[in-house]
Amino acid sequence: QQKVQQSPESLSVPEGGMASLNCTSSDRNFQYFWWYRQHSGEGPKALMSIFSDGDKKEGRFTAHLNKASLHVSLHIRDSQPSDSALYFCAVSDSGGSNAKLTFGKGTKLSVKS
């Protein structure tokens, strides 16, 4: 069973709209969540991490974690064409430098101008 489930597989939103991405961990040992973004031809880049219940906001990006359900979401407000990319949720069993990340299969976001 895939340890990290992401949905939807792909998403299209208009420029200026809100994009919402979802991620669920199936292993209660894995409670440290990261969101990564990968543009075509590049390596993934961390957007934000969230380790505690509730919301975490960084600019136009807001992550929400519910530890009881091991579910995290990422909301992108005022979406821009430059936000078009693959978004990966990654989980680990610790937040330390030797943490092993397990990635989901990703959500492809397209922002149409």
Added chain:
Amino acid sequence: GALVYQYPRRTICKSGTSMRMECQAVGFQATSVAWYRQSPQKTFELIALSTVNSAIKYEQNFTQEKFPISHPNLSFSSMTVLNAYLEDRGLYLCGASPYWGNYAEQFFGPGTRLTVL
């Protein structure tokens, strides 16, 4: 800022030959380096995690005999794909982590794309 470089960006090798790829961290000390393979379908597979002063830990289905890794200092790591075959093709990514407090982000390079003929 923290940057990770990977060399080469693209490489083509004949089936059964070997290919070495490098990863360099700039602007921070790479306490840990993880090597991944991203399939053409974009899924990630963790190959191994190397932490300074600890043994390199390989994931199931990946072995040191097939993917030997070197992590000689806090800025450099290399990995070789030995006897490469078609199923080894993909984008090989290194993710390097510094130790900044309790939580560490993995900084990724752009990857080495391996094509096997």
